[in-house]
Amino acid sequence: MEMLDLPAHELRDAVAGRRVSAREVAERSLVRIERLDPRLKAFLTLRKDAALRDADALDASIARGEPPGPLAGVPMALKDNLCTRGVRTTCASRILGNFVPTYDATVVEKLRAAGALLVGKTNMDEFAMGSSTENSAFGPTLNPWDVTRVPGGSSGGTTAAVAAGLATAGLGSDTGGSIRQPASLCGVVGLKPTYGRVSRFGLVAFASSLDQIGPITRNVRDAALCLQAIAGPDPRDSTSASVETPDFLRDLEAGAKGLRLGIPKEYFGAGIDPEVASAVEAAIDVLRRAGATTQEVSLPHTDYGIAAYYVVAPAEASSNLARYDGVRYGLRAADTRGLLSMYEETRRQGFGREVSRRIMLGTFALSSGYYDAYYQKALKVRRRIKDDFDAAFGSVDALVCPTSPVPAFKLGEKADDPLQMYLADVFTVCLNMAGLPGISVPCGLAGGKLPIGLQILGRAFDESTVLRVARAYERETDWHSRRPEVAEA
């Protein structure tokens, strides 16, 4: 078996036990990236020499007998909206095309401390706005299962890299499904933690009350391992929760027996691909056979999720992205006349279509005369959405449903119709609105070749149960071990 296809925890143990050197792992990863990434375009920036230097330092420290971290020697890919000191961080936007942060995000610090080898920064929808990674100023990333299709988004670069084995694991961010949906479309595991579980310090903001960083891996245990490494309160993020970080590995193998699972009926309605529906129903059967009990539940405001989300997220985004004004960093349009023209030209040239659209939408929703009817109203619906989950979790331990209504769609298929693209998030946005944790795990292949994802949603700060259900399912199936064949470019 190719070393890079090992689960992160096994690879880590091999490096820690000096059966393989970190240097060797890093080199293999970089070679594979060099070979396959011209085809997939998952990476925007590589840390070639830096990753090798880090690997050498790690090998030296292990040789000195220092205890290796929980991710020692694991090659990891970082979504390009996570600030990395000295390494270009673009958010796949022209406006940050030359931006080099002078600090590391908290999660980056934590991964370094855990011994991870950070091999590069990955492509994404610009400022994480999109569901296909087509909205990148640097061109789309392709789905390793079918290069005529999208990998999903917005964390499509990390997801494609992990699915194709260019990296063993990676980090994405999830504002309305941006970890879970691409994980579903690429046949990997994607975990969106509870809002506040992971520090957002150093994550370039899209929508501050929805954004959350999480791991993208090839199995559930690795997701737990990565979450363990990045979770915890951070004094630099006021919204990081001051709750204890549990041992996410403790109950991982506890199985499904005795768990009460809810099946939200609104997640199986019109618009869902029949193959997706049957794969998810089969997965629920697997969990039932593994000892879980199931019951139908209702989340009545699900159908309003997209509408409310596409007010709240753009509203926050319009404010968060106002700082890209050509003054302190990033692009400044050349040859403008005066301040106003400098602002307007810089932003016109710097932002892509989808980002501009959401800035317009969000600015409108907050503007005088429309605030109550749009923004305020959406926040009230948001309350109802959260109430729905609270009610459901009164009688069940987790919810199971599809992650995406459809498998990977063709490049360009939805690119001209923003509303159709927004509707791709129909099963993922409500979780962000409520701040709850969720995971997507592979549960089938549509037409025998396009991955389908099973989504498991949990109570606030109960990632342990989410991971336990996911692992219980994974133990009974081998969908997670299917790997795409990627031809060289």
Added chain:
Amino acid sequence: MPGVLPVLNRAAYELGIRAALALHCEIAPFTKFDRKNYFYPDLPKAYQISQFDIPLSRQGWLDVDVAGRALRVRIHRAHLEEDAGKLLHPELREGGDPADDGGGGGGVRAGRAGYSLVDFNRSGVPLLEIVTEPDMRTPEEAYEYLTALKRVLQYSGVSDCDMEKGSLRCDANVSVRPRGSETLGTRTETKNLNSFKFLAKALAHEAARQIKVLEAGGRVVQETRLWDPIAGETRPMRSKEEAHDYRYFPEPDLVPFVITPAEVERIRAALPEMPAERCARFVEQLGLPPKDAEVLTTDRGLAEYFESCVALENAPRAIANWLLGDVRKEMNERHLDIESLPVRPERLVELVRLVEGAQITRLVGKDVLTEMVVSGKDAAAIVREKGLLQIADAASLGPIVDKVLGANAKAVTDYRAGKKAALSSLVGQVMKETRGKANAPLVTRLLQEKLGG
């Protein structure tokens, strides 16, 4: 920088509550922050974290003395927000040095170089914005309000209120209305008021400008104007800007804040007595003249020094006289403030006791004070070392008086010829002989006796 997040400084929050309490405001049991969105080069996120609909505090007041008349200025609200950066305009100073506009936005003069500079060093620093009701009618009232406000804020330890450092800044709204009219006219806001003097000048100028506009049949436009201290006038600041729409919404990067009654009481209990109340108490309970009480209470340190002294020796008038007279003179000459004065209250009280108890003369006392400041020694030691105890017995003074009379025949003659003023010259001579130690009334009596009344 992208990715960076705000966290509220606890001291800023507590000082904000303290200031609000000192201004008799109601403290909100629940407060939150909002984003005020607008583009300006000094605003690094293109929004300012401020408070919109639920400010930290509301509805307070401050009593102001305007030339002996009491004026109560109502406080509309006091809320926390973050400071912006500073805009600089390169051409203002000779030699091309960047000149500071001092205020939270806008510059003073158009530049020829076609650019402005931004310094973000102070951006994100917490500040408290205190907004009054339209309760002041003249520039003088505004001046006195700001003076009183500064005193309260300094007193409560909230701020040093140093305008030069920017720790107190002021934007002033002005409107005019016809005599007898009940409704306020359209107001303008003036920025860049870097000193109390500018405040009064700018207000007077702006009111006159508005009157002129109205009398010419024009209309006052609600706008932000900038005081230009060089030209001595206000001018519109954002002339080309459309109407503002700040698109306030709750700041998602900060959590809300709950202020319990117990917390409010804890902060209230730690508040010192405010200057106006303290001044009244000094007059009523300690019998100080109002003028002295006011001077003593302007500076909290001075007032507390005074109170420490009075606690040791119940002689408020004498102590006030020393503090406002010789002690202040010593401080001025040596550039000391009350905190750095080496003579602490217990030492000053010893000196006052020596003088009041007639052990040394007032004249000697002044020199002893100087010596105390310079050497740090206590009064008794100085008196002992230098033999400065007052000579107050006729037996000791008699020979000295005789000697002086013998040596000053002309003064004696003058006195006897009816020039009573000659007596004080003779007293002076005795004092000189005794290096100020002689008890002056006794000397006078002895001289009069010997000169035959």
Added chain:
Amino acid sequence: MKVDPALVDHVARLARLGLTPDDRLRYVSELTRILAYVEKLNTLDVAGAEPLVHPFEGRNVFRPDAVQASPPPEDGLANAPDRIEKFFKVPKVIE
């Protein structure tokens, strides 16, 4: 909600987003269509609902008033598109 070109211009100006004539037309149709979808929110009665801003009701998060090492000024200026010494340079602010 009918979005007209004047509204597009107004919103774009608030957002300091330059528009080409094509952009303006595109936004008229796109925003109209998206808002028509969003208006399904109006079919819900949410009069009694408390607006939800933060997913969780965290309260009173402070940092201590302690002096911390600040990053060197050069870090803040490193990405400046235009600068003079320790200042960011911008087009003249007032006419």
